[in-house]
Amino acid sequence: MFWLWLALASFKCLLLYILAKTGESLPRRVRLDEAANRALPEDRWPVVGMIVPMAGTDRRMSAAVRSLLIQNYPQYIPVLVTAKNEEPAADLVRSIQNDYPHVRHVVAGAAQHCGQKNHNSLRGVAAVKDDVEVFVFCDSTHMARPNFLRHLVGPIATGEAEFSTGYHVVDPRDQRPVTLAYALCVLLMRLLQAVSSLTQLWGGAMAMTREAFSRFAVEELWASNVVDDCSLSARLQSLRVPVRLCPGALLHTEAAKHERQVWRAWLERQVLFLKFCMPLQWGLLGFMCAAMVLPPLLAVFMLLGWLFAKVSGLTIVLVLLWVVLLAKVLHLWRNLLKRTISLARWCLSFLDAVAMFALVYVRSLPARSIVWHGQRYVVGPCGKVLRIERRFE
Known part of the structure; x- marks a missing residue:
């Protein structure tokens, strides 16, 4: 037990430390991208079609969409897409159009063979594909x-890449365990994205040339798939096509009084998308899950063994030193959020996140479907949608 604990505990600390240092390097990469963007003449920036699928009644939606409409980009066409013409998100679009008349509203209709977000995105593409690059x-x-937008499109404008991606960071507005655990999970995904060998598209902020969209048959792929980013990332990885991470293309997600069931549903989708579209990465995720969960569990068993004189005192000293080291590494992670958070709460939230991660991963093992915005998608190999069950409760 001791040697298994030592191997996994060492791996866990090393991984978290490397990711923390990767996060600390991101501001420098942002500055380099900003310098490259400033050097690019205004007439070299391509015309962009910005497609924003919208659904639900999230209170953050109005301010978030409006922030996308005030970009200091030379020329872009915003397209807001809803499934129906009569739904809360469509009402919001019409309200936004009162202030921004140039915004286009596309009503996509119900998806029949793919995820609704994919369907909405493709309808948005069809509305602007002849007008943008x-x-x-x-x-x-x-x-x-x-x-x-300049950060996200910069590598494409310079000819460095055909596909680029940003990511997001959660700004916790309270120090409740669930809010902090959600922020920590998103931070982990952002830092994994920053490792070049692990970079893949994120559907919340991704860009591609019109020519690449056609050449890699993205429309045909999305038209039958449950998700946009993982499905396309899997195709690009198989073809060895790189995706350029733009660390400056960072969106901000406010979180306050975050609900546990909302957090779990979001995390389940992230894990299931990998299972359906990128099974190898899902398997690696399982190893990471074990590396996160087993060290503290084994440490508890060894502590109990010490209480019953079955484990040496030296072993317990090593366990306590590991706990201190882990807390120091998590302190580095806390600093990446640039917000004052109690270290004790941060560490407890980390344990909460690990426990939720384990629960979600175990639940993903037998899963053959995914629930998203009130619909259940039954999914086959490579993320292909086999059946859609609407009005799922």
């Missing part, structure tokens, strides 16, 4: 800074 896809609930 680059497609940008954004979520509707994250705040964007005015230079977000």
Whole structure:
């Protein structure tokens, strides 16, 4: 037991430390991208079609979408897409159009063979494909800074890449365990994205040239798949096509009084998308899950063994030193959020996140479907949608 604990505990600390240092390097990468963007003449920036699928009644949606409409980008066409013409999100679009008349509203209708978000995105593409050179896809609930679009499109404008991606960070507005655990999970995914060998598209902020969209048959792929980013990332990885991470294309997600069931449903989708579309990465995720869960569990068993004189005192000293080391590494992670958070609460939230991660991963083992915005998608190999069950409760 001791040697298994030592191997996994060492791996856990090393991984978290490397990711923390990767996060600390991101501001420098942002500055380099900003310098490259400033050097690019205004007439070199391609015309962009910004497609934003919208659904639900999230209170953050109005401010988030409006932040996407005030970008300091030379020329872009915003397209807001809803499934129906009579739904809360469509009402919001019409309200936004009162202030921004140039915004296009596309009513996509119900998806029949793919995820609703995919269907909405493809309808948005059809509305602008003859007028733009680059497609940008954004979520509707994250705040964007005015230079977000330049950061996301910069590598495409310079000819460095055909596909680029940003990510988001959660700004916790309270120190409740669930809110902090959600922030920590998103931070983990952002830092994994920053490792070049692990970078893949994120549907909340991704861009691609119109030519690449056609050449890699993205429309045909999305038209039968449950999700946009993982399905396309799997195809690009198989073809060895790189995706350029733009760390400055960082959206901000406010979170306050975050509900546990909402957090779990979100985390379940992230894990299931990998299972359906990128099974190898899902398997690696299982190893990471074990590396996160087993060290503290084994440490508890060894502590109990010491109480009953079955484990040496030296072993317990090593366990306590590991706990201190882990707390120091988590302190580095806490600093990446640039918000004052109690270290004790942060560490407890980390344990909460690990426990939720384990629960969600175990639940994903037998799963053959995914629930998203009130609909159940029954999914086959490579994320292909086999059946849609509407009005799922």
